[in-house]
Amino acid sequence: MSENTIRDVFLEEAREILRHLEADLIQLEDGDDPELINRIFRYVHTIKGSSGIAGFDVVYEFTHKLETLLDMVRNGKIPVEKKLVDLLLESMDWIATGIYEEPDFDRMEALLDRTGKYHAAGGGAVSASEEEDAPAKNGPSEDKNFFFLVRASFRPMVFQSGIDPLIIMEDLTALGSVEQKRVNLKRLPELEELDPERCYLDWTVLLKTKHPRSKLDDVFIFVKDDNDITVEDITAEFVDDEKYNTMLQERKLGEILLKRGIITEEELDDVLSSQDESNRKLGDLIVEKGYADEKSIKYALGEQSRIKSRIQTTTVRVDTRKLDSLLNLLGEIVISQSSISRISEELEEQHGFRLKNALYAMDRITREFQEQIMAIRMIPIGPTFEQFRRFVRDAAADMKKEIRLDIRGAETELDKTVIEQISDPLKHMLRNAIDHGIEPPDEREKAGKKRTGTVTLNAYHQEGNIYIEIIDDGQGIDRAAIKRKGLERGLIKPGDELTDKQIHDLLFLPGFSTAENVGELSGRGVGMDVVKTNIEALRGSVEIFSEERRGSTIRIKLPLTLAIIEGMLVRVGTNVYIIPLLSIVESLQPARDHVKTVEGKGEVMLVRGEYVPLVRLYEHFGIKSDVTNPWESLVVVVESGSDRLGIMIDDLVGQQQIVIKSLENYITQSRALSGAAILGDGKVALIIDVHGMVGDLAR
Amino acid sequence: MNKLEELKKSAGAAKSDGRQFVTFIIGEENYGVEVLKVQEIIGMTQIIHVPNSAEFMKGVINLRGAVVPVVDMRTRFRMPEREYDMFTVIIIVEVKNRMIGMIVDSVSDVVDISEATIQDTPHFTAKIETDFIKGIGQVENKLVIILDIDKILSTSDLERMAMEESRGGDD
Numbered sequence: 072m073s074e075n076t077i078r079d080v081f082l083e084e085a086r087e088i089l090r091h092l093e094a095d096l097i098q099l100e101d102g103d104d105p106e107l108i109n110r111i112f113r114y115v116h117t118i119k120g121s122s123g124i125a126g127f128d129v130v131y132e133f134t135h136k137l138e139t140l141l142d143m144v145r146n147g148k149i150p151v152e153k154k155l156v157d158l159l160l161e162s163m164d165w166i167a168t169g170i171y172e173e174p175d176f177d178r179m180e181a182l183l184d185r186t187g188k189y190h191a192a193g194g195g196a197v198s199a200s201e202e203e204d205a206p207a208k209n210g211p212s213e214d215k216n217f218f219f220l221v222r223a224s225f226r227p228m229v230f231q232s233g234i235d236p237l238i239i240m241e242d243l244t245a246l247g248s249v250e251q252k253r254v255n256l257k258r259l260p261e262l263e264e265l266d267p268e269r270c271y272l273d274w275t276v277l278l279k280t281k282h283p284r285s286k287l288d289d290v291f292i293f294v295k296d297d298n299d300i301t302v303e304d305i306t307a308e309f310v311d312d313e314k315y316n317t318m319l320q321e322r323k324l325g326e327i328l329l330k331r332g333i334i335t336e337e338e339l340d341d342v343l344s345s346q347d348e349s350n351r352k353l354g355d356l357i358v359e360k361g362y363a364d365e366k367s368i369k370y371a372l373g374e375q376s377r378i379k380s381r382i383q384t385t386t387v388r389v390d391t392r393k394l395d396s397l398l399n400l401l402g403e404i405v406i407s408q409s410s411i412s413r414i415s416e417e418l419e420e421q422h423g424f425r426l427k428n429a430l431y432a433m434d435r436i437t438r439e440f441q442e443q444i445m446a447i448r449m450i451p452i453g454p455t456f457e458q459f460r461r462f463v464r465d466a467a468a469d470m471k472k473e474i475r476l477d478i479r480g481a482e483t484e485l486d487k488t489v490i491e492q493i494s495d496p497l498k499h500m501l502r503n504a505i506d507h508g509i510e511p512p513d514e515r516e517k518a519g520k521k522r523t524g525t526v527t528l529n530a531y532h533q534e535g536n537i538y539i540e541i542i543d544d545g546q547g548i549d550r551a552a553i554k555r556k557g558l559e560r561g562l563i564k565p566g567d568e569l570t571d572k573q574i575h576d577l578l579f580l581p582g583f584s585t586a587e588n589v590g591e592l593s594g595r596g597v598g599m600d601v602v603k604t605n606i607e608a609l610r611g612s613v614e615i616f617s618e619e620r621r622g623s624t625i626r627i628k629l630p631l632t633l634a635i636i637e638g639m640l641v642r643v644g645t646n647v648y649i650i651p652l653l654s655i656v657e658s659l660q661p662a663r664d665h666v667k668t669v670e671g672k673g674e675v676m677l678v679r680g681e682y683v684p685l686v687r688l689y690e691h692f693g694i695k696s697d698v699t700n701p702w703e704s705l706v707v708v709v710e711s712g713s714d715r716l717g718i719m720i721d722d723l724v725g726q727q728q729i730v731i732k733s734l735e736n737y738i739t740q741s742r743a744l745s746g747a748a749i750l751g752d753g754k755v756a757l758i759i760d761v762h763g764m765v766g767d768l769a770r
Numbered sequence: 771m772n773k774l775e776e777l778k779k780s781a782g783a784a785k786s787d788g789r790q791f792v793t794f795i796i797g798e799e800n801y802g803v804e805v806l807k808v809q810e811i812i813g814m815t816q817i818i819h820v821p822n823s824a825e826f827m828k829g830v831i832n833l834r835g836a837v838v839p840v841v842d843m844r845t846r847f848r849m850p851e852r853e854y855d856m857f858t859v860i861i862i863v864e865v866k867n868r869m870i871g872m873i874v875d876s877v878s879d880v881v882d883i884s885e886a887t888i889q890d891t892p893h894f895t896a897k898i899e900t901d902f903i904k905g906i907g908q909v910e911n912k913l914v915i916i917l918d919i920d921k922i923l924s925t926s927d928l929e930r931m932a933m934e935e936s937r938g939g940d941d
Contacts, residue, residue, distance in 0.1 A: 403834050693821055738820055740822050741821055744821070748837075755831065
């Protein structure tokens with residue numbers, strides 16, 4: 072592996088670890104769950120190790136100090152408090168900048184200074200418990216766990232040499248903790264054939280220990296010569312995330328508690344049997360029987376849900392560029408396939424028929440292939456939502472507000488491109504909700520609400536679309552203030568009767584709400600026009616709902632996927648264009664007297680009692696067409712928001728799924744073209760963007 | 771369709787300390803671009819015209835599944851247009867990780883030009899754009915104008931030109 076690849080792997084790995092670390096640190100604020108602290112420690116430890124290998128020496132030094140601090144936290148010498156979490160979060164930020172940008176040495180010094188103070192505090196506490204720790208120092212290494220896979224197969228006559236395998240196994244397990252064990256009963260004969268003086272059992276033990284290998288060898292020193300004993304060091308397999316990655320599987324609450332040694336097996340059985348009768352929650356029963364306290368149950372439940380969410384998100388890790396190129400390759404297969412299909416047309420009947428049949432079969436497979444690849448591109452929105460926890464926490468603290476972030480529908484899947492691009496707009500709207508939506512705690516109390524405000528991020532699927540909502544239980548939007556502002560700016564007239572929606576839409580106008588206007592009361596709309604543009608670029612839309620004193624909801628509607636759409640192929644002269652099927656209302660041939668001109672220039676046509684503007688596509692694009700009279704042509708009626716438009720074409724070619732390829736901005740000045748797609752015959756067809764076309768016409 | 775491979779191979783034999791350039795002809799003139807910038811060279815293929823684009827922007831092509839814009843270098847250099855024939859080729863170059871095609875009259879060779887023999891751009895009269903000329907090299911008594919592909923086909927430059935043209939069109 073070259074140095075660069077080591078670095079790349081590290082950068083990639085660190086990104087992931089830092090993300091987990093952040094989430095865990097935020098969680099740490101809720102209480103000092105020892106498992107959580109352990110995991111945080113492991114993350115920092117992994118970064119330390121890898122940064123050293125990848126040559127980030129400064130980061131290595133820094134994480135080393137941080138690790139020492141965390142070790143004290145782990146040993147309970149330093150209590151978990153907000154101050155500590157703050158320090159850890161800031162340190163984490165420093166590590167991120169240290170890795171991805173330039174290390175900021177001044178900040179590092181400041182952080183180390185604070186870390187040092189903690190060290191001192193922890194050190195003070197050490198003296199009291201030093202004696203207890205002393206023996207540990209000469210024995211096992213301080214922070215490293217080894218994992219050994221021990222297979223012990225004793226010869227049948229082992230008892231005759233005065234050795235009891237069970238005692239040896241007990242000695243072994245005393246060295247550390249048994250992570251997994253299996254007793255092999257295969258050699259065990261039927262009872263009548265059993266010779267009590269023979270040993271029939273084999274053991275396989277996965278041992279987690281702080282002791283080096285030699286200690287384990289010592290255990291077997293008298294038996295290793297004439298018995299089949301193997302000790303294998305498999306620490307490397309665990310080094311990443313230690314047991315969490317390898318043992319990642321959904322676990323029941325009882326098992327977690329059992330594993331943590333909070334309850335015993337008998338106690339669990341007892342509880343489980345009474346659960347059958349009473350049909351109550353396991354956790355409650357355990358607390359009731361006094362086997363464990365509520366705190367432990369809470370932590371175990373926390374772990375349970377974390378394990379679940381990990382299983383959902385970390386199963387595949389592929390460079391997304393590889394997926395894109397896979398999709399491109401598939402596109403090439405489809406194109407080659409259609410050229411073969413053309414050849415099959417030219418062949419004499421018998422051979423042509425067979426080839427065509429084979430091609431049909433292949434076509435089915437490639438279609439399914441495409442669907443599968445598209446499915447891989449879909450990823451859950453959970454991690455994107457989770458990353459806002461930190462943001463909400465910091466922003467709320469800045470504004471001296473108490474805010475809880477509630478996340479729902481984390482498992483909702485979106486196209487990865489959409490997820491990448493939705494993050495910034497979401498942050499913007501969250502900031503608005505925190506800044507202007509949620510009231511300060513005292514004010515909330517006066518209004519009879521809980522001191523802590525709630526901002527909810529919610530995602531769900533509905534009718535082929537994805538909805539993302541940002542809901543706050545704050546003061547709502549002051550529509551009167553927006554109206555005043557609209558009047559001031561001449562956007563609306565004094566006599567206008569506006570619906571709530573129309574008033575909210577004012578917020579999306581560029582520069583509607585800047586610092587000096589609507590004010591503290593309800594300054595929503597800071598950059599909302601940018602948000603709207605971003606979302607429309609994803610072919611989505613955004614709406615605001617608000618109830619005064621009760622809160623607001625911003626709802627974003629997005630298409631399921633960006634990369635692929637159902638398109639209608641239309642022909643004008645020799646050119647083929649694609650109109651997204653979702654934009655199409657209907658297509659028709661207008662009657663001669665239904666087409667009228669306005670001011671001698673603009674044309675409109677009557678569609679079901681309503682006049683819609685008519686666009687002659689050949690004129691708009693400056694190309695040749697077969698027909699120039701609307702009543703001889705076909706008109707596709709399209710819709711963008713509340714605007715309707717008739718697009719005049721020569722003919723409809725057909726409907727097909729297309730993969731959208733973007734067009735660089737410089738290629739055309741027309742906003743009516745949003746991209747291109749490659750058709751089955753290898754030709755490129757341009758995609759008409761109805762929304763952009765409406766914009767073009769308004770220009 | 772593997773002219774580039776062939777060219778690269780034939781040039782491989784004559785390796786020297788100098789840099790290698792793909793040379794091509796527009797009208798009577800020889801131009802060169804650094805070989806590393808060239809992705810491939812393909813024959814003329816069907817170009818789909820994009821409405822409301824700059825004049826030199828001939829349209830887009832399908833390059834094995836990728837939609838690649840192609841620029842007519844004659845129009846770009848404001849030379850008279852000429853019909854495409856069997857020698858016309860599209861040189862696909864990579865400019866800032868984006869592929870773009872240049873339509874040229876014909877491709878000639880891959881040549882080595884040692885750094886030392888490349889002259890700085892002489893000061894022409896104001897009529898000639900010298901920004902995108904890197905220098906002038908000499909190969910067997912032939913003059914090769916070495917183009918700075920990053921400049922001539924940069925997105926910002928193309929965007930600016932497209933804007934100018936569309937503004938001109940509006941007047």
